[in-house]
Amino acid sequence: GDSVTQMEGPVTLSEEAFLTINCTYTATGYPSLFWYVQYPGEGLQLLLKATKADDKGSNKGFEATYRKETTSFHLEKGSVQVSDSAVYFCALSRTGGGNKLTFGTGTQLKVEL
Amino acid sequence: NAGVTQTPKFRVLKTGQSMTLLCAQDMNHEYMYWYRQDPGMGLRLIHYSVGEGTTAKGEVPDGYNVSRLKKQNFLLGLESAAPSQTSVYFCASSSEGGVRTEAFFGQGTRLTVV
Numbered sequence: 001g002d003s004v005t006q007m008e009g010p011v012t013l014s015e016e017a018f019l020t021i022n023c024t025y026t027a028t029g030y031p032s033l034f035w036y037v038q039y040p041g042e043g044l045q046l047l048l049k050a051t052k053a054d055d056k057g058s059n060k061g062f063e064a065t066y067r068k069e070t071t072s073f074h075l076e077k078g079s080v081q082v083s084d085s086a087v088y089f090c091a092l093s094r095t096g097g098g099n100k101l102t103f104g105t106g107t108q109l110k111v112e113l
Numbered sequence: 114n115a116g117v118t119q120t121p122k123f124r125v126l127k128t129g130q131s132m133t134l135l136c137a138q139d140m141n142h143e144y145m146y147w148y149r150q151d152p153g154m155g156l157r158l159i160h161y162s163v164g165e166g167t168t169a170k171g172e173v174p175d176g177y178n179v180s181r182l183k184k185q186n187f188l189l190g191l192e193s194a195a196p197s198q199t200s201v202y203f204c205a206s207s208s209e210g211g212v213r214t215e216a217f218f219g220q221g222t223r224l225t226v227v
Contacts (some may be wrong), residue, residue, distance in 0.1 A: 002154075024196075026226050036218075043117070043203055043218035089155060099144055099207050100171065103155035 002027040006090045006104035013080055013111050021075040021107045023064075023090035031092040033053040033057075033066050034101070038087040047075075047088070080111045115139050119204050119219035126226045128195045134189040134222050136204030144207045145187040146171075146216070147179065149200040156203060162187055163192045 007022040025031065032051045036044040053068035062077045074088060079112030090104040120135045136145065142163050148156040157173030164182040176198060178190045187206075191198060201223050205216040 041220075043220045046204075046215045047216065049215070093214075099209070099216065100146070100158055100161060101156070101205075101216060103148075103157075105153055105155040 002031070002092060002094060002102040004090050004102055004104035006107055007062055008105070009087075009108040011107060011109050013109070015113055016079045016113055017080055017111075019077040019080045019084075019109070021088055021090075021109070023073045023075065023104060025071050025073065025090075025092050027094050027102075029094055030092040032069075032093045033064070034093065035062070035064055035075050036089040036091060036103075037074070038089065038106070040086070044089060065085075067087055080109070081094070082111045082113060083111055085111050117204055117206055117217050117219040119202075119222050121222060122220065123223050126191075126224065128194060128196060130191070130194050130201060131192050132194065133191075134202055134204075134224075136187045136189070136206075138187075138204075138217070139185065140205040140206060140208070140217065141184070142206035142208050143184075144209065144215075145181065146205040146207075147177070147187065148203045148205065149173065149191045150203060150221070151200050159189065159202075172191060172196070186200075194224075196226045197223065199226045200224060204218055 003026045009073040019053045034049045037047045047060040050066035057066045078112040091101045119161045126134040146161040165184040172189040182217045204219040
């Protein structure tokens with residue numbers, strides 16, 4: 001079945017540091033890939049997405065590129081801020097799946113001054 | 114902008130009690146979902162609905178029932194709560210079932226079964 005594996009946290013960074021959160025997936029066909037973010041006490045919200053190979057999703061300084069050859073969708077940001085502290089979830093949705101999302105376990109990011 | 118609203122936000126149940134979680138969306142979305150979030154396991158799909166009057170099982174449906182009598186509402190029921198159902202429950206909705214479609218989430222319900 002479908003699965004998403006992402007790096008375990010928590011990840012603690014200093015403000016302005018570079019961020020990478022690794023995400024790899026297993027799925028048949030051509031899934032769409034997503035990063036969702038969960039701020040403390042809130043529900044999940046879409047951060048970015050990519051729907052085909054080599055697509056790059058970007059939002060709020062975050063980027064991720066859909067790499068079919070390595071089945072990866074790593075999240076990156078060049079300079080993190082304290083306000084980026086949250087839990088980040090990698091997810092996939094597959095054709096014919098009714099837009100059901102398969103999530104990774106989540107990576108908690110803490111950014112300190 | 115209400116979006117997806119879940120009721121209640123917190124609840125403590127005793128083993129064997131029943132309860133219903135309500136999810137309401139005001140975006141006229143066709144698809145609705147219930148997920149549970151557990152530490153180290155991400156979110157897992159419990160049940161979902163592709164339209165008013167329809168329901169389907171997800172990855173972890175046992176011990177839960179759902180109903181979608183009105184398009185805007187999706188109810189999740191626990192008939193006889195167990196400690197293993199202690200979790201944070203999230204409702205989500207999307208406008209269609211296409212793989213490119215964004216899902217919108219509620220703020221969650223934290224349920225503790227003692």
